[in-house]
Amino acid sequence: MPDYYFDDLKPGFRIETEPMPVTEEEIIAFARQWDPQAFHLDAEAAKKGPYGGLIASGWQTVLIMFRRFLDLGLIRESSMGSPGVDELRWYRPVRPGDTLRMVAEVIESRPSRSKPDRGIIRMRQSAVNQDGEEVASMIGMLLLRRRPD
Amino acid sequence: MPDYYFDDLKPGFRIETEPMPVTEEEIIAFARQWDPQAFHLDAEAAKKGPYGGLIASGWQTVLIMFRRFLDLGLIRESSMGSPGVDELRWYRPVRPGDTLRMVAEVIESRPSRSKPDRGIIRMRQSAVNQDGEEVASMIGMLLLRRRPD
Numbered sequence: 001m002p003d004y005y006f007d008d009l010k011p012g013f014r015i016e017t018e019p020m021p022v023t024e025e026e027i028i029a030f031a032r033q034w035d036p037q038a039f040h041l042d043a044e045a046a047k048k049g050p051y052g053g054l055i056a057s058g059w060q061t062v063l064i065m066f067r068r069f070l071d072l073g074l075i076r077e078s079s080m081g082s083p084g085v086d087e088l089r090w091y092r093p094v095r096p097g098d099t100l101r102m103v104a105e106v107i108e109s110r111p112s113r114s115k116p117d118r119g120i121i122r123m124r125q126s127a128v129n130q131d132g133e134e135v136a137s138m139i140g141m142l143l144l145r146r147r148p149d
Numbered sequence: 150m151p152d153y154y155f156d157d158l159k160p161g162f163r164i165e166t167e168p169m170p171v172t173e174e175e176i177i178a179f180a181r182q183w184d185p186q187a188f189h190l191d192a193e194a195a196k197k198g199p200y201g202g203l204i205a206s207g208w209q210t211v212l213i214m215f216r217r218f219l220d221l222g223l224i225r226e227s228s229m230g231s232p233g234v235d236e237l238r239w240y241r242p243v244r245p246g247d248t249l250r251m252v253a254e255v256i257e258s259r260p261s262r263s264k265p266d267r268g269i270i271r272m273r274q275s276a277v278n279q280d281g282e283e284v285a286s287m288i289g290m291l292l293l294r295r296r297p298d
Contacts, residue, residue, distance in 0.1 A: 034212045036219065037228055050229040058231060059212060063183045066208065070185065079186055080199040082207060082239060089233040 004074040005147035006109065006119035013106040017068045019130065022056055024096035030060040043096075055093035061100070061136045062088065065125045068102040080118060080143040088138040092129070100127045100135065107139070111146070118145055153223040154296035155258065155268035162255040166217045168279065171205055173245035179209040192245075204242035210249070210285045211237065214274045217251040229267060229292040237287040241278070249276045249284065256288070260295070267294055 024043065031040035035057035039049040046054040094100065108122040121144060126137035173192065180189035184206035188198040195203040243249065257271040270293060275286035 034216050036216075037225075039230070055230075059208075059215065063208060067183050067185075076186075081188070081204075084236070084238040085234075086236060087233070088235070088237065090231060 001073045003077040005078045006111070006121065006144040007147045009074075009106050009121050009123075009142075009144065010109055011106050014104065015072065015074075016103040017072070017101050019099040019101040020068075021097060021099045022060075022064070022094055024054065027054060027056045027060065027094075027096055031057055035059055051093050053095060055095055058090040058136065061090070061094050061127050062138065064100060065102045065127050065136065065138070066140075069104050069123075069125060075142065075144060078145040080145060082143060083120070083141050085141070086122075086139045088136075090136050092133055092135045094127075094129070094135050098135075099130045102127055116146070118143060120144070150222045152226040154227045155260070155270065155293040156296045158223075158255050158270050158272075158291075158293065159258055160255050163253065164221065164223075165252040166221070166250050168248040168250040169217075170246060170248045171209075171213070171243055173203065176203060176205045176209065176243075176245055180206055184208055200242050202244060204244055207239040207285065210239070210243050210276050211287065213249060214251045214276050214285065214287070215289075218253050218272075218274060224291065224293060227294040229294060231292060232269070232290050234290070235271075235288045237285075239285050241282055241284045243276075243278070243284050247284075248279045251276055265295070267292060269293070 028041060038045040039051050039055055040057045043054040102125060104123055104125045106121050106123050111119040121142050122139055123142060124137060124139050127135050129135050177190060187194040188200050188204055189206045192203045251274060253272055253274045255270050255272050260268040270291050271288055272291060273288050276284050278284050
């Protein structure tokens with residue numbers, strides 16, 4: 001992939017990744033570290049819980065979306081971090097063995113008013129499972145360098 | 150801590166945790182796994198980056214806030230997961246050795262219209278550093294069981 005700068009990521013730009021599975025081991029390892037609730041942590045206890053079985057922490061789904069976008073390598077040169085995320089939503093459980101693909105679409109872009117070397121884009125990211133169902137989405141802001149002259 | 154249910158977490162309920170440090174090792178380990186950008190990953194390369202040194206991934210700050218709230222043990226019995234988060238904001242960098250405390254305040258609460266055994270609260274969580282500066286905040290929704298009769 002070539003380097004993408006603020007100027008290259010206009011509204012309508014869309015990209016997606018290949019589906020990849022989420023394993024029970026990954027779900028439990030993440031839960032131990034960051035979200036130790038029974039329905040993320042313990043397959044047996046989770047059967048009696050609100051989801052009838054083990055499900056991934058929503059934060060894990062968020063990080064999978066985020067990491068898969070980063071791994072495309074588009075913004076390796078241009079990324080300057082992020083001021084935040086809006087409308088993060090978890091629609092459906094992610095269960096062991098589900099495969100997720102990440103879909104990203106730029107929905108807004110504006111140059112910085114105070115700093116001419118950068119701009120902010122708003123990008124909607126979603127995670128879609130093997131049945132084509134959206135399981136989570138978020139609208140993230142990315143602070144990006146402008147393309148060098 | 151006793152168990153808290155939907156009915157116990159009314160608007161105005163506020164709780165905070167003791168400050169705890171974030172180490173360089175933790176910052177780099179997290180970045181390797183989820184956010185491998187140079188300014189989160191490599192102290193030397195980060196000196197020439199947009200923050201003039203290594204900073205924690207914003208997602209790590211989010212997970213620290215989230216986990217510290219969970220660890221209070223309030224919602225161990227009542228938590229049924231979350232439909233999402235609004236207005237996640239990263240205001241300031243978190244650098245190695247910074248200490249963060251988590252502050253949580255319930256800002257809204259409404260019983261479920263369709264399911265009488267549960268309700269949703271909106272809780273603002275923030276992370277505050279050793280200088281009293283808010284470094285990040287988010288408004289999370291929590292789906293909670295109602296207190297059993």
